[in-house]
Amino acid sequence: MNWWETIRTGLEAVRSHRLRSGLTVLGILIGIAAVILTVGLGLGAQQQITQQINSLGSNLLIVGPGSSTSSSGIRGGFGSASTLTETDATALASKVVAPDIAAVAPAVQRSESLTAGASNWTTTVVGTTPEWVTVRARTVASGRFLTTQDVTDHTAVVVLAATTAQELFGPRDAVGQTVTVSGVPLSVIGVLSPAGSTAVANEDDQAIVPLSTAAERLFGGATRTSVQNIYLQAQSSNTLSAAYQEAEAELSNLHHITTPANEDFTITSQQSILNTATSATQTLTVLLGGIAAISLLVGGVGVMNIMLVSVTERIREIGLRKALGATPRVIRRQFLVEASVLGLSGGVLGVLLGVVAGLGLAKLISQPVVISPLATLGALAVAVAIGLVFGVYPASRAARLAPIEALRSE
Amino acid sequence: MTTDLFPTLQFPLLELRDVSKTYRSGSIQVQALREACIAIREGEFVAITGPSGSGKSTLMHVLGCLDSPTSGAYRLAGQDVSTMSEEELADVRNRQIGFVFQQFNLLPSLTAGRNVELPLCYAGVPRAERSARAREALARVGLAHRVEHRPGELSGGQQQRVAIARALVTDPALILADEPTGNLDSASTTDVLNLLAELHTAGRTIVLITHEADVAAAAARTVHTLDGAIFDDTGVHQGSTHRA
Numbered sequence: 001m002n003w004w005e006t007i008r009t010g011l012e013a014v015r016s017h018r019l020r021s022g023l024t025v026l027g028i029l030i031g032i033a034a035v036i037l038t039v040g041l042g043l044g045a046q047q048q049i050t051q052q053i054n055s056l057g058s059n060l061l062i063v064g065p066g067s068s069t070s071s072s073g074i075r076g077g078f079g080s081a082s083t084l085t086e087t088d089a090t091a092l093a094s095k096v097v098a099p100d101i102a103a104v105a106p107a108v109q110r111s112e113s114l115t116a117g118a119s120n121w122t123t124t125v126v127g128t129t130p131e132w133v134t135v136r137a138r139t140v141a142s143g144r145f146l147t148t149q150d151v152t153d154h155t156a157v158v159v160l161a162a163t164t165a166q167e168l169f170g171p172r173d174a175v176g177q178t179v180t181v182s183g184v185p186l187s188v189i190g191v192l193s194p195a196g197s198t199a200v201a202n203e204d205d206q207a208i209v210p211l212s213t214a215a216e217r218l219f220g221g222a223t224r225t226s227v228q229n230i231y232l233q234a235q236s237s238n239t240l241s242a243a244y245q246e247a248e249a250e251l252s253n254l255h256h257i258t259t260p261a262n263e264d265f266t267i268t269s270q271q272s273i274l275n276t277a278t279s280a281t282q283t284l285t286v287l288l289g290g291i292a293a294i295s296l297l298v299g300g301v302g303v304m305n306i307m308l309v310s311v312t313e314r315i316r317e318i319g320l321r322k323a324l325g326a327t328p329r330v331i332r333r334q335f336l337v338e339a340s341v342l343g344l345s346g347g348v349l350g351v352l353l354g355v356v357a358g359l360g361l362a363k364l365i366s367q368p369v370v371i372s373p374l375a376t377l378g379a380l381a382v383a384v385a386i387g388l389v390f391g392v393y394p395a396s397r398a399a400r401l402a403p404i405e406a407l408r409s410e
Numbered sequence: 411m412t413t414d415l416f417p418t419l420q421f422p423l424l425e426l427r428d429v430s431k432t433y434r435s436g437s438i439q440v441q442a443l444r445e446a447c448i449a450i451r452e453g454e455f456v457a458i459t460g461p462s463g464s465g466k467s468t469l470m471h472v473l474g475c476l477d478s479p480t481s482g483a484y485r486l487a488g489q490d491v492s493t494m495s496e497e498e499l500a501d502v503r504n505r506q507i508g509f510v511f512q513q514f515n516l517l518p519s520l521t522a523g524r525n526v527e528l529p530l531c532y533a534g535v536p537r538a539e540r541s542a543r544a545r546e547a548l549a550r551v552g553l554a555h556r557v558e559h560r561p562g563e564l565s566g567g568q569q570q571r572v573a574i575a576r577a578l579v580t581d582p583a584l585i586l587a588d589e590p591t592g593n594l595d596s597a598s599t600t601d602v603l604n605l606l607a608e609l610h611t612a613g614r615t616i617v618l619i620t621h622e623a624d625v626a627a628a629a630a631r632t633v634h635t636l637d638g639a640i641f642d643d644t645g646v647h648q649g650s651t652h653r654a
């Protein structure tokens with residue numbers, strides 16, 4: 001009997017046992033779809049978090065006040081009693097002191113109520129310098145950003161982030177309008193482009209004013225000389241650690257600190273946030289992968305069961321076919337064809353379902369679902385292999401029995 | 411002892427010498443065949459009778475290469491079956507032997523036509539020829555109108571006739587039939603016996619198991635089995651060690 005005939009016989013057997021074939025295909029299908037979905041969700045979360053952190057700005061270092069050490073707890077103060085000053089920022093901007101730092105943006109911030117006509121909106125007001133837009137990797141959608149002139153002159157101007165502009169002015173163009181903060185009227189000179197769909201939501205809800213305006217006219221108090229954060233941008237990702245060291249050395253010098261344990265500032269790199277987040281999401285992916293592997297295993301055991309039962313109940317058929325002149329090889333091939341047809345159709349349908357459900361789920365929960373080719377292939381291989389092993393092995397054993405022995409089996 | 415038993419030129423097609431078959435289920439042993447000896451020449455029509463459980467079916471299974479004896483030798487067309495490979499055995503079953511089982515053994519998922527075609531599939535006969543020959547064989551057993559029916563949709567007697575058609579379809583030299591008329595009415599029995607007689611006239615060797623004396627009478631030679639032994643062989647050549 002040639003291969004073509006064998007394939008026809010196998011297909012005939014698959015077709016004539018619809019329920020059994022259907023269940024086998026279903027088992028494989030669900031296992032594979034589950035793997036694709038769960039791994040996809042984990043990878044999606046990982047990708048989203050990476051993008052969110054990247055959207056903070058590229059090659060970013062954030063200098064914050066205070067330092068947490070085991071001996072002294074949190075040194076210095078967060079917020080009002082910040083240990084960082086504009087002088088620190090100016091020093092770090094020096095190409096001589098810190099050649100690997102490309103741009104520096106000191107910032108103060110506070111939650112304030114913004115009023116524009118009848119609209120009222122509470123958001124974060126950030127006082128900073130023109131470099132902020134570069135360091136934080138933002139772009140201006142309309143109007144312009146702050147200039148050095150604005151900072152020197154304490155100009156009463158504000159740049160709104162997209163959501164803030166939307167909340168205050170709706171679809172109207174915000175540029176040229178006036179916003180009142182703490183009784184000070186500020187004229188809107190620009191609106192920022194959205195930070196991107198994956199960014200943290202409040203990146204798009206803030207109002208940027210010149211550092212001097214914030215210090216002198218809006219916030220007052222300690223913020224007159226001190227700043228809460230200094231954003232640094234390294235020349236490139238390769239010089240990030242050099243920039244880190246230069247900043248640490250210069251700040252220690254300026255603050256008269258001799259031992260690193262006494263530092264009254266903390267430098268966080270975007271990379272370190274990323275690493276922490278990545279390791280967290282990797283744990284998530286491993287967890288989801290584990291769940292997926294278990295679902296694949298359960299599906300596999302299901303397929304194994306159906307295959308074993310179906311072959312066992314067909315040992316009589318194998319005996320009869322042998323009695324009519326089938327060689328063990330032909331029997332093996334027939335069952336190989338059957339198991340392959342079931343395995344492959346289950347596999348293909350499972351991949352289809354996994355991908356479609358993944359895309360659907362991504363829409364539904366507005367979170368990316370990443371289809372991993374590796375997980376897909378792995379799941380496919382495992383499911384098909386289980387089908388083949390448990391479909392073909394018992395059949396090939398039965399094919400070695402004397403025909404009458406096989407015919408008599410229950 | 412049997413070496414000079416066949417002085418004639420005619421070669422025995424089937425030759426059993428001291429064949430025993432013992433079934434073991436747990437500690438219980440059942441000896442279905444006890445040192446059975448029989449020789450059947452080409453073109454013979456032999457009926458095998460005997461009480462239920464006397465080993466008739468077991469004998470047929472050994473003759474049809476469906477089971478191997480526990481001891482003793484079986485030569486088919488001069489060749490020792492125990493030395494034949496799986497492939498050779500499959501080929502013998504496929505081309506030389508047509509088997510009618512006591513329990514029909516039809517595949518329930520296939521139509522009568524496809525069931526009859528099965529041996530032809532394994533013989534590598536092209537599809538068109540296969541279905542033509544299957545229809546022809548079914549027509550010979552009077553089931554031309556049931557080609558597309560599945561075994562579950564047929565009566566016991568009709569299923570038996572499908573099984574007979576399947577045994578005929580390859581045009582084998584040897585037909586082994588285990589109670590082929592067991593489920594048939596007298597008219598159908600006559601039809602089947604006529605069919606077997608026709609095949610016998612055409613030169614086929616036929617071994618037929620039956621309980622009915624008038625069916626056995628259709629054969630030229632009758633062999634009896636009792637308690638696993640073959641005896642009272644009315645043919646020219648007797649081969650039993652259990653001659654009482």
Ligand SMILES: Nc1ncnc2c1ncn2[C@@H]1O[C@H](COP(=O)(O)OP(=O)(O)OP(=O)(O)O)[C@@H](O)[C@H]1O
Binds near residue numbers: 461
């Ligand atoms: N697979 C088996 N395992 C154990 N014993 C068996 C097996 N097959 C047959 N036997 C026993 O071997 C003996 C001969 O059985 P066999 O089927 O050859 O009888 P038979 O002559 O065909 O009977 P019947 O006329 O009822 O069909 C019986 O005693 C039976 O119980």
Ligand SMILES: [Mg+2]
Binds near residue numbers: 466467468512588
């Ligand atoms: Mg019997």
